[in-house]
Amino acid sequence: MCLCFTVNAQFHIIPQPLRLTPKPGTFTLKNNMVIGIDADNKATAIYLQSYLAKNYNLHLKVRIKPTAAAIYLLLDSNRTKGDYFLNISRSSIKITGNSNGIFYGIQSLIQLLPQDGAAPFRLAACEIVDEPRFQWRGLSLDVSRHFFTVDEVKKYIDVMAHYKLNVFHWHLTDDEGWRIQIDKYPLLTDVGSKISFYEKQGKFRKLDNLIDGGRDGFYTKADIREVLKYAKERFVTVLPEIEMPGHSEAAIFAYPWLGCKDSTGAKHRVRMLDPGDSTFTFMQNVLTEVIDLFPNQYIHIGGDEAEVVDWLKSPVAVALMKKEGLTRPEQVQSYFIKRIEKFLLSKNKKLVGWDEILQGGLAESATVMSWEGEAGGIAAAKMHHPVVMTPLPYMYFDAPQANESLEPIGWNPPVPWQMVYNYEPQSKQLSTGDAKYIMGVQGNIWAEKVPNLKHLEYMVYPRALAVAELGWTAKENKDIGRFADKLNMQYGLFKLWGLNARLPNIENMA
Ligand code: TNX
Numbered sequence: 179m180c181l182c183f184t185v186n187a188q189f190h191i192i193p194q195p196l197r198l199t200p201k202p203g204t205f206t207l208k209n210n211m212v213i214g215i216d217a218d219n220k221a222t223a224i225y226l227q228s229y230l231a232k233n234y235n236l237h238l239k240v241r242i243k244p245t246a247a248a249i250y251l252l253l254d255s256n257r258t259k260g261d262y263f264l265n266i267s268r269s270s271i272k273i274t275g276n277s278n279g280i281f282y283g284i285q286s287l288i289q290l291l292p293q294d295g296a297a298p299f300r301l302a303a304c305e306i307v308d309e310p311r312f313q314w315r316g317l318s319l320d321v322s323r324h325f326f327t328v329d330e331v332k333k334y335i336d337v338m339a340h341y342k343l344n345v346f347h348w349h350l351t352d353d354e355g356w357r358i359q360i361d362k363y364p365l366l367t368d369v370g371s372k373i374s375f376y377e378k379q380g381k382f383r384k385l386d387n388l389i390d391g392g393r394d395g396f397y398t399k400a401d402i403r404e405v406l407k408y409a410k411e412r413f414v415t416v417l418p419e420i421e422m423p424g425h426s427e428a429a430i431f432a433y434p435w436l437g438c439k440d441s442t443g444a445k446h447r448v449r450m451l452d453p454g455d456s457t458f459t460f461m462q463n464v465l466t467e468v469i470d471l472f473p474n475q476y477i478h479i480g481g482d483e484a485e486v487v488d489w490l491k492s493p494v495a496v497a498l499m500k501k502e503g504l505t506r507p508e509q510v511q512s513y514f515i516k517r518i519e520k521f522l523l524s525k526n527k528k529l530v531g532w533d534e535i536l537q538g539g540l541a542e543s544a545t546v547m548s549w550e551g552e553a554g555g556i557a558a559a560k561m562h563h564p565v566v567m568t569p570l571p572y573m574y575f576d577a578p579q580a581n582e583s584l585e586p587i588g589w590n591p592p593v594p595w596q597m598v599y600n601y602e603p604q605s606k607q608l609s610t611g612d613a614k615y616i617m618g619v620q621g622n623i624w625a626e627k628v629p630n631l632k633h634l635e636y637m638v639y640p641r642a643l644a645v646a647e648l649g650w651t652a653k654e655n656k657d658i659g660r661f662a663d664k665l666n667m668q669y670g671l672f673k674l675w676g677l678n679a680r681l682p683n684i685e686n687m688a
Pocket of ligand 1: 482483532549576589624625626
C-alpha cells in the first residue's frame, strides 16, 4: 500500500512524514502570538521562538499553560521514539510528542513557512502523523584532514537537525591531524594538530593527498562542551571517533614511541600503533578524557585500514602473537580492539568500529559501521551485532555529484543524490529478524579534498537530505519523483540559512 501523498507545493517536507492529510483553510502566524507550553518543554519553545525571530523577524511570546495560544507544544511522554502529531488548523497549531517529538514537529512546521522569509506567514492547514523508521540517522564530518571551526560545526549540526538527522559522527583524529585537547598528552594538539608544522619537519609525512595542504586547528575541551550543548538542544547525539590502531600518524608524530617499529628500532610504518602495553595505557588515558566529555553511550574507535601485515616486522607485535598464541596479524587487530572494548565496557560505554573490526574475530559487544560495501554490515547483522550502514559508494559524499568535469574535485566515481536516495539499508540478504540489527544509515564526508566550509556544504547538500529521508521515512512511503520535487523546493530554505548547496544540474561553486 502506498501512503504517498501526491506532490503538493505546500507540503514539501523532507523527510517525508508517515501520514500527511491536507485540510481546508490556512493559518497565519503574526507578531506577538503566543506559543503555549507545559512547564517542562520550554527549551523547544525557545528554539522555535528564536528561529522565527532570526529568520523571519517574527516575534512570538512563550507562555506556560496560557488560556489561549496560536501554537501549542504539548508533551506526551508515551511517544518515546521521536514520533509526533502536528495539526495546523484555521485557528491554531498543535504539536504533540515527547520533547524530541515536539522538536521534530517544529522542524516540519518551519519547513512549511514561506521560503522567501516574507510576510504573510501563511501555513496551509493539515494533519501530520509522523515517526522515524530508524533510530540512527547519521552524518559524519572529518575534521582531521581539514579542520572546521566550532561555528562551522554548529552550522553543520543545525542543518542536520532541520532534516531530523540525529547522530553527528565527529572524526576527530587521523593521520593528518589530531583535533581534540587531551590534558595528559599536550603534544597531541601542540604538535599533532599542526599540519604546517609537519610540513616543515617533513620526513615522515605524506600529505600530498590534501588539497590546500590541510588546515591547522583543534578543539579545546570548552569548545567540545559548547558543541555538545548546541547538539543536545537540537536532539543530535555526538559520536566521537578516536582512530586506532591504524590512521594514527598524527599521534605518533607527537609521541613517536607509540609507533610501530621494526627490530632495528626504525619506524617502518608511522601510521600504525605498536600493540604494546604502553600504547594501551596511552589509549585508555585518552579515552578516559574523551568519555569524561562525551555523554554518548557509544565511542567510535576507528579500526579501518590498519596495515596489519606491518606488525609482522614489529618485535612487540611478534612477541604478543607468541604470548597470545595468535598466528595471523588480523588476530592482533582483533586482540587490540577487544582489549579496548573491555576498557570501554568497564566505563559503561559501547564500542563502534569500521567493518575491518570483523577481521580476526569481532569483539562481543561491538557495533559495526559498514563502509567497504555492505558485506561487513550484513555479516555483523547475521551475528546479531548492531550495524550502521554507510557503504561505499552510496554514502560517500567526498565523491562528485555528477561528471567530474562539471564538478569540484572529489574521489570518483560520481554519486548523484538519486543514487543515495535509492539505497536500501536493510539488505534483501537479511532475514526479517536479522534486518532488525540494522540500526540505521549514515552519510560520510572525508575532507582530504574539502578545504573549507563552502566546499563542504556543496558536497553534503543536497545528498544529506536523501540520507535524512531514507533514515526517517517508511520504506513504502519513499518516492523519488516526489523527493525530486521537494528538493527543488528546499532552495529557498538553503538561501535563508546561507547554505552553499549544489543546485540541480548547475555548477555553483565560486
Ligand atoms: C577511507 S572510509 C577511509 C578514510 C578516507 C576515505 C577516502 C574509512 C573508514 N576510511 O580515512 O578518508 O577512504 O574516501
